[in-house]
Amino acid sequence: MSxxxxxxxxxxxxxxxxxxxxxxxxxxIVAVFVLAQKDTPSTENQKVKQDIVVPEQTxxxxxxxxxxxxxEQVVEPEVTLPPQREQIEPEQVEPVEPEVTLPPLSQSxxxxxxxxxxxxSNQAVKLLADDDVIRRTVVYVDNLAKGKVAENHAPxxxxxxxxxxxxxxxxxxxxxxxxxxxxxxxxxxxxxTAQVVRLYDQYKPLFEEAYExxxxxxxxxxxxxxxxxxxxxxxxxxxxxxxxxxxxVTYKYAYAEWEQLSSAQKQFLRMGPENMKKVKKRLxxxxxxxxx
Numbered sequence: 001m002s003x004x005x006x007x008x009x010x011x012x013x014x015x016x017x018x019x020x021x022x023x024x025x026x027x028x029i030v031a032v033f034v035l036a037q038k039d040t041p042s043t044e045n046q047k048v049k050q051d052i053v054v055p056e057q058t059x060x061x062x063x064x065x066x067x068x069x070x071x072e073q074v075v076e077p078e079v080t081l082p083p084q085r086e087q088i089e090p091e092q093v094e095p096v097e098p099e100v101t102l103p104p105l106s107q108s109x110x111x112x113x114x115x116x117x118x119x120x121s122n123q124a125v126k127l128l129a130d131d132d133v134i135r136r137t138v139v140y141v142d143n144l145a146k147g148k149v150a151e152n153h154a155p156x157x158x159x160x161x162x163x164x165x166x167x168x169x170x171x172x173x174x175x176x177x178x179x180x181x182x183x184x185x186x187x188x189x190x191x192x193t194a195q196v197v198r199l200y201d202q203y204k205p206l207f208e209e210a211y212e213x214x215x216x217x218x219x220x221x222x223x224x225x226x227x228x229x230x231x232x233x234x235x236x237x238x239x240x241x242x243x244x245x246x247x248x249v250t251y252k253y254a255y256a257e258w259e260q261l262s263s264a265q266k267q268f269l270r271m272g273p274e275n276m277k278k279v280k281k282r283l284x285x286x287x288x289x290x291x292x
Contacts, residue, residue: 115203124186127184142211143264145225148264149267173270185275188282196282229286233284237280238269
């Protein structure tokens with residue numbers, strides 16, 4: 001039922017109905033009493049009429065000097081009605097959500113995936129790690145907050161395709177490499193901010209338990225999560241392809257301002273500008289929701 005009823009359509013409460021019934025009943029009793037007084041003639045008036053003798057008419061009419069006693073006037077009792085109570089709108093009671101019993105941390109993977117599957121496709125759910133999703137997430141977030149990437153503790157499986165470059169006069173990242181992150185960004189972007197925060201709040205005790213396992217105060221995880229978000233939000237989005245230089249079997253950014261970014265930020269750059277914009281927008285929304 002909608003909560004936005006118009007005031008004129010509100011149904012009176014039981015106490016208001018009871019008060020109205022009492023008032024109506026009182027009015028009926030008073031009305032019956034008053035009507036009974038009006039319909040029944042006074043016995044005293046009848047006695048006075050019987051004592052008056054009407055003389056016979058003669059040529060010279062006699063003047064009756066006896067004054068007829070006027071009948072007593074029936075005074076209707078004053079009825080004092082109780083003051084009308086102001087209609088008080090019933091207090092709106094917030095619905096109490098039933099308490100959710102969480103599974104043990106070590107047995108939470110199945111329930112976590114089922115919860116996520118309510119919002120994502122089966123193909124997207126397959127991107128989640130097979131085991132210890134919450135523990136992996138906590139370790140990964142803790143490292144992100146420090147600017148590091150814990151690849152062995154990623155809560156999602158790694159992209160199937162590898163990193164590739166275009167080796168021409170200038171080495172740059174192959175734009176096709178950005179596409180390997182698109183399914184992950186789509187998974188992240190499919191869920192609304194409210195859904196992401198709701199899931200986090202629901203399983204927050206398990207996140208805090210996992211955070212305590214690695215040596216922190218459990219309630220400090222929310223701050224660590226915010227720090228990790230800030231780390232990624234601070235990553236600049238390049239306007240053009242960034243030149244690279246080959247270093248043994250890896251590649252580095254040719255310009256110092258990009259190479260000096262943290263490992264987490266450089267990993268974020270590999271998603272490509274368009275993916276970065278989508279993720280940043282959602283991270284900003286989540287950050288605001290977490291700190292309300």
